[in-house]
Amino acid sequence: MDSVGAITVRFWGTRGSLPTPGPTTLRYGGNTCCVELRCGPHLVILDAGSGLRPFGLALQNARERVQADILLTHAHLDHICGLPFFGPIYSCHTALRIWSGHLTGARGIEATLRPSWNAPFMPDLGTAMRATLAFHDVETAAAWSLHPGLHVATTRLNHPGGATGYRVSWGGASVCYLTDTEHFPGGVDPALAEFAAHTDLLIYDTCYTDAEYETRVGWGHSTWRHGVALANAAHAGRLVLFHHDPGHDDDAMDAIAAEAEAARPGSIAAKDGMVLSLG
Numbered sequence: 001m002d003s004v005g006a007i008t009v010r011f012w013g014t015r016g017s018l019p020t021p022g023p024t025t026l027r028y029g030g031n032t033c034c035v036e037l038r039c040g041p042h043l044v045i046l047d048a049g050s051g052l053r054p055f056g057l058a059l060q061n062a063r064e065r066v067q068a069d070i071l072l073t074h075a076h077l078d079h080i081c082g083l084p085f086f087g088p089i090y091s092c093h094t095a096l097r098i099w100s101g102h103l104t105g106a107r108g109i110e111a112t113l114r115p116s117w118n119a120p121f122m123p124d125l126g127t128a129m130r131a132t133l134a135f136h137d138v139e140t141a142a143a144w145s146l147h148p149g150l151h152v153a154t155t156r157l158n159h160p161g162g163a164t165g166y167r168v169s170w171g172g173a174s175v176c177y178l179t180d181t182e183h184f185p186g187g188v189d190p191a192l193a194e195f196a197a198h199t200d201l202l203i204y205d206t207c208y209t210d211a212e213y214e215t216r217v218g219w220g221h222s223t224w225r226h227g228v229a230l231a232n233a234a235h236a237g238r239l240v241l242f243h244h245d246p247g248h249d250d251d252a253m254d255a256i257a258a259e260a261e262a263a264r265p266g267s268i269a270a271k272d273g274m275v276l277s278l279g
């Protein structure tokens with residue numbers, strides 16, 4: 001659209017459920033969910049899994065004064081465990097707005113997160129966090145602007161305990177972030193396809209292969225094949241496979257990525273460190 005239209009997407013953590021370091025996951029990476037979106041001068045962070053730690057180190061190395069919006073899908077540990085290890089959260093120069101969409105009517109995101117930063121889970125790190133933190137619980141299907149021209153829409157995902165999907169739009173480009181979610185038995189959820197309609201980038205929970213899914217029905221995750229079906233139904237741009245199962249080593253991921261690419265050319269399996277530019 002214009003010079004500020006591009007969204008730059010950097011994947012800091014692409015694994016689901018549990019960090020998975022080691023020699024068999026070197027190429028795809030082992031950190032859990034964390035994606036950086038650069039929308040002109042604005043920083044949006046999708047989930048705060050263990051990938052948030054190396055991201056924080058990079059921000060500190062760049063001496064960047066951090067003002068960011070963190071959009072949390074839900075509070076399962078693989079999506080929040082990076083927050084106490086995010087270096088900038090200990091700086092008084094940092095300001096974070098933390099958004100959550102599935103805890104309204106319950107205890108709310110602040111009351112959910114804070115205990116996980118203190119004893120007995122942590123050595124009372126919460127009191128050492130000097131950043132300005134603002135917590136926001138939003139209703140399902142809420143839509144709002146983080147900054148002028150930077151829009152967020154949400155949708156409900158099919159996951160135990162609930163989860164929120166996000167669509168972030170800036171300068172004519174958009175990213176849909178739909179993890180953790182399980183497809184419905186009948187196939188593509190029309191509401192989800194409508195939510196993701198014509199998005200440039202569809203980041204989708206492709207945790208399982210078809211064979212694995214057979215024994216994991218109800219666990220709240222999907223497959224690359226349903227990711228392809230959703231991307232097609234939504235007329236989406238590129239499909240990004242995401243939330244890789246801890247049991248998938250690099251060779252298994254290569255095979256999954258090749259199958260998805262053959263079924264829908266341009267599809268790609270996310271890797272820690274991967275960067276994509278939109279718009």
Ligand SMILES: [Zn+2]
Pocket residue numbers: 016017076078079180243
């Ligand atoms: Zn997860």
Ligand SMILES: [Zn+2]
Pocket residue numbers: 074076159180220
């Ligand atoms: Zn989850």
